[in-house]
Amino acid sequence: MPQTTSATGALRSSSVLVTGATGKLGREVVDRLRAQDARIRALSRRPAGALPGVEPLAGDLTEPTTVRTALEGINTVLLLWPLLDAAPAYGLVEELTTTAPRVIYLSSTAVDDTAARQSDPIVQVHADMETMLRDAGLRPVVLRSDTLASNARGWAAQVRAGDVVTGPDIARTAVIDERDVADAALALLCAHQDDELDDAPRLLTGPEVLSRADQVDRLGAALGRPLRFETVPADVARTRMLADGRPEQLVDALIAASQHRPESRRVTDHVERLTGHPATSFEQWATDHAADFS
Numbered sequence: 001m002p003q004t005t006s007a008t009g010a011l012r013s014s015s016v017l018v019t020g021a022t023g024k025l026g027r028e029v030v031d032r033l034r035a036q037d038a039r040i041r042a043l044s045r046r047p048a049g050a051l052p053g054v055e056p057l058a059g060d061l062t063e064p065t066t067v068r069t070a071l072e073g074i075n076t077v078l079l080l081w082p083l084l085d086a087a088p089a090y091g092l093v094e095e096l097t098t099t100a101p102r103v104i105y106l107s108s109t110a111v112d113d114t115a116a117r118q119s120d121p122i123v124q125v126h127a128d129m130e131t132m133l134r135d136a137g138l139r140p141v142v143l144r145s146d147t148l149a150s151n152a153r154g155w156a157a158q159v160r161a162g163d164v165v166t167g168p169d170i171a172r173t174a175v176i177d178e179r180d181v182a183d184a185a186l187a188l189l190c191a192h193q194d195d196e197l198d199d200a201p202r203l204l205t206g207p208e209v210l211s212r213a214d215q216v217d218r219l220g221a222a223l224g225r226p227l228r229f230e231t232v233p234a235d236v237a238r239t240r241m242l243a244d245g246r247p248e249q250l251v252d253a254l255i256a257a258s259q260h261r262p263e264s265r266r267v268t269d270h271v272e273r274l275t276g277h278p279a280t281s282f283e284q285w286a287t288d289h290a291a292d293f294s
């Protein structure tokens with residue numbers, strides 16, 4: 001585990017592919033890379049508008065032609081894998097072994113290295129992706145992230161409409177600000193060589209273990225009005241999410257996570273060791289994103 005990595009200049013000779021580049025985490029990473037003068041290729045199916053210094057690439061990560069084009073001339077990949085199945089990554093992994101860039105894979109702190117099967121499909125995908133990348137001989141740098149604070153944006157419509165957020169509950173965990181994950185990813189992207197880094201996954205957590213009720217309570221404090229979380233049974237939550245138009249595979253994965261993901265009491269200092277600053281509190285995240293809920 002390295003101490004803080006200096007970002008200065010290390011990326012100027014790099015061409016970095018960021019996948020999932022328009023998502024809540026991916027766009028934070030792209031913003032940071034732009035400030036480093038890196039050459040950035042940003043992949044998603046529906047790219048964002050033009051940004052100076054960013055080459056947007058429209059395509060599906062599971063499409064061989066997209067993958068080939070995406071990796072052309074690239075020497076570093078920040079791999080965010082947004083699918084709920086690892087099997088469609090075979091083509092990508094094969095292409096990665098041909099082009100051999102450095103690979104930093106964004107995984108989950110919920111991966112249990114001692115378990116034959118993971119707690120739920122979302123964690124299983126990350127465990128399978130890590131295994132697939134390692135088995136292909138790619139020596140990925142694995143960055144495992146706790147639950148992103150940005151998931152709370154899914155409550156915005158309910159918060160605008162009233163004082164109660166309802167949904168399936170999930171075990172407590174040390175929710176992390178996605179900006180801290182982006183800072184940590186940048187620090188790793190800036191490390192000159194992989195052999196500066198040991199092979200152990202980096203475990204990125206927020207500073208405090210929180211339930212959903214805790215998060216909603218802190219969000220209310222940031223907005224200056226009382227909010228509370230109310231658990232709904234899994235079958236009701238499932239029906240609602242499907243009615244909201246969410247894909248069935250995603251809904252089932254979220255319900256499985258709510259039912260089977262174990263509580264995690266782990267709080268690490270890896271954000272600080274990688275970035276030089278302590279992990280941001282959920283209160284701070286909520287304060288900084290209050291406008292999204294008003």
Ligand SMILES: NC(=O)c1ccc[n+]([C@@H]2O[C@H](COP(=O)([O-])OP(=O)(O)OC[C@H]3O[C@@H](n4cnc5c(N)ncnc54)[C@H](OP(=O)(O)O)[C@@H]3O)[C@@H](O)[C@H]2O)c1
Pocket residue numbers: 019020021022023024025026043044045046047059060061062080081082083106107108109145146147148150151
């Ligand atoms: N959320 C968490 O708590 C958490 C915890 C640990 C790890 N992670 C990892 O972090 C990643 C990023 O999370 P996030 O919240 O930023 O996700 P997000 O906001 O849902 O963004 C997903 C991104 O992936 C792109 N995408 C989706 N399907 C694609 C496909 N088939 N081909 C190419 N691009 C595709 C999306 O753009 P288009 O739809 O335009 O393609 C978007 O840019 C997740 O994928 C997950 O693996 C998340």
